[in-house]
Amino acid sequence: MSTRSSPRQRQRRLRGVQYAGFVVAVVLLATLADWQRLQEQFLDPGVAQQLFPDLITVALLNTVIYTLTGFGVGLVLGLVVALMRLSSVGPYRWLAMAYIEFFRGLPALLIFIFVGVGVPLAFPGLVFPGGTYGQVACALGLVSAAYMAETIRAGIQAVPRGQMEAARTLGMSYATAMRSIVIPQAFRIIVPPLTNELVLLFKDSSLVLFLGVTLEQRELTKFGRDLASQEANTTPIFVAGLCYLLVTIPLGLLVRRLEARHAKAR
Numbered sequence: 392m393s394t395r396s397s398p399r400q401r402q403r404r405l406r407g408v409q410y411a412g413f414v415v416a417v418v419l420l421a422t423l424a425d426w427q428r429l430q431e432q433f434l435d436p437g438v439a440q441q442l443f444p445d446l447i448t449v450a451l452l453n454t455v456i457y458t459l460t461g462f463g464v465g466l467v468l469g470l471v472v473a474l475m476r477l478s479s480v481g482p483y484r485w486l487a488m489a490y491i492e493f494f495r496g497l498p499a500l501l502i503f504i505f506v507g508v509g510v511p512l513a514f515p516g517l518v519f520p521g522g523t524y525g526q527v528a529c530a531l532g533l534v535s536a537a538y539m540a541e542t543i544r545a546g547i548q549a550v551p552r553g554q555m556e557a558a559r560t561l562g563m564s565y566a567t568a569m570r571s572i573v574i575p576q577a578f579r580i581i582v583p584p585l586t587n588e589l590v591l592l593f594k595d596s597s598l599v600l601f602l603g604v605t606l607e608q609r610e611l612t613k614f615g616r617d618l619a620s621q622e623a624n625t626t627p628i629f630v631a632g633l634c635y636l637l638v639t640i641p642l643g644l645l646v647r648r649l650e651a652r653h654a655k656a657r
Contacts, residue, residue: 431624438626442618449607450614451634457596457610460524461531462589468532469539474569476544487540494537499530499595506530507602523608527599535592542584546577583649590642594635611635 475487494502506529511517519525550573558568578585597612604613615631 433625433629435624435626438618438622438624439630441622442614442627442630446611446614446630446634450609450611450631453599453608454593454596454610454634455638456524457527457531457599458589458593460521460528461535461592461596464528464532465535465539465588465592466585468536470543470574472536472540473543473547476540477547491537491540494533499534500598500601502534503530503598503601506533523599523602523604526602527596530598530602531592531595534595535588538588539585542581542588543577546581547573549580550576583646586642586646586649590639590646593638593642 472487472490475483476491478484478487506526519529521528547569554572554576555565555568558572559565563571596610599608599610600613600616604610609617611631611634612628615628618627619625
């Protein structure tokens with residue numbers, strides 16, 4: 392009689408070993424870590440209490456404003472770049488491709504430095520609408536537009552060609568058909584990736600600290616760093632990180648739900 396284990400039995404034993412290893416790691420972490428010192432350094436109730444209400448009314452509010460304005464600029468600019476990318480005019484396509492590759496290839500930090508330092512030097516006297524808020528919207532918009540452009544382009548190309556042909560048969564111009572028929576359908580397709588881009592922008596807003604904001608313009612990361620230096624404790628940074636999670640986790644769940652709904656609709 393053969394004593395060799397079946398593939399299912401080997402898989403079951405391997406899974407048991409993995410579970411056992413996980414339990415051992417958790418037990419070691421729970422018993423060896425100095426939780427008292429961790430709590431004092433990362434979640435001191437006295438320090439955390441001092442963060443409110445400014446943590447919500449200033450830092451979180453500014454982070455949301457920066458994110459939404461940057462997303463709005465990026466969406467409009469991304470749509471323009473996507474249409475240029477699909478244009479039959481060669482220079483438009485080349486310019487769109489150059490923009491996409493350039494801004495996707497550079498770190499977002501360099502874009503913020505360019506907008507905050509390079510643009511004022513290149514154009515003395517130029518004032519962004521909204522001051523720092525306008526600068527942030529421009530920087531985030533430039534970065535996100537490069538990614539959104541490719542997402543929008545893919546969405547437009549995913550719309551069946553028959554939609555455009557039917558619209559042209561009804562006497563619509565190309566521009567009218569794109570605006571009324573194709574683009575609305577494309578946006579329904581790309582809602583999940585655009586929502587994911589919103590999550591990324593929310594985290595990228597932390598780069599605002601490189602623009603030299605005032606106390607009333609601080610976002611979560613800058614707010615946490617300033618208070619951490621003031622209190623000589625990292626609790627403010629940890630609590631600011633929790634605020635990011637309070638926003639990004641629900642948005643991530645929304646993305647997965649939208650993707651599942653889109654997959655079911657297909």
